[in-house]
Amino acid sequence: MPSSTENTASSQVHQARLLPFLAALAFFLSTIEFLLPRPLPFLRLGLANIPLLLAVDLLDLGPYLLLLFVKVLGMNLLSGTLFSYLALFSLLGTLASGLAMRGLRRLAGQRLSYLGLCVAGALASNGAQLLAARLMVFGAAAFYMLPLVAGFGLASGLALGGFTNLFARRSAWLAARLTERGLSMAGAADPSGPAASPADSPVRPTPTQPEATPTRRRRDEALGRQRDRWQRLMPPLPATLGGLSLMALILTLPGLPAKAAGFLVGMLLAALAGRRMRPLNIILVMAGIVLAHLLVPAGRVLWQLGSILVSQDALIKGLEKALAFQAILLLSRAAISPTLRLPGRIGALFAAAMRLYEQLASQAGQIRPRRFFPDVDSLLTRLYQPDEAAAPEA
16 A cells, blocks of 8 residues: 555656646637637636646645646736736736635535636636726726626636536546546546547547638738847847836836837837737727726816716826736737746746647647547647656756
């Protein structure tokens, strides 16, 4: 019979393998989510929280907290928002969600399904992000967003929690990981069943994607060449430090002209960095921030738009917040590169997760809609290789 020391060592080995693997899965899901529209800049469906939901049962508290941090770091680095308001929203939402799910699991044990955990985590995340938005972007108008935020959190929690319950019942990969932890779940798949074997779902060629139009192809090639020139001119570390300095300047200098100048500088640098910009998204987000400030009139009334009073101070404050928000987002995208190398254990873990992320992204086309769960399970089983997934030591 294994001793407690042997059990502890075995558990640490399993968690060292799982940590970068779950982080890579979160990166991959956050990349998918980045492409989806959202009603507010900080509201997300929460796809990247699915690995955190699974990690509630698979990781001890220390590795779990490290996963929360690395997930935020990676998803904002990949999207180019590491030093923007969105990164802070992401950090607060992830911590609130992760700790809420972890605390409920400790209190309720396995009696509470992933559905219940996910709803609680989604509501905690959106609540924390709404509080941050109240303090930094929208002001007192954030109160009017509460019904939307609560409704969105409930709907997304139900959807993702229900999906995770289905996955847990059908995934031999997850059942095997739970068995390694000495856990089991009612209705879970047999860890020794056929879904656990990658041979039963052989690697297939990635389906051919619709070919891009000549105009889109030329634009993508031009952006790629521009990114290469920018990275040769501005290595990752100097670019990051320069971007941070400009962001601090934009936040410090008062007045609408300073914020507008910062926005124009952000647009210019993002273009020089070869970053794709979506003008319509920029306009819509800025309009939403300004409108939120107009809901709380302040100063001289300029004109009335329906039931909304357009007041001078509220309009100026809204424009300042909107310009600063987008300026920092654009500067972050220009200054932060996925090739940035970080020191220590965090850096080594992030590098291992990025290698796995690239494998996930390259093989995701093998998932067929009609065999979604078996194909996902087979892909996870193929990529979960102990030697590659283990987190390097600092």
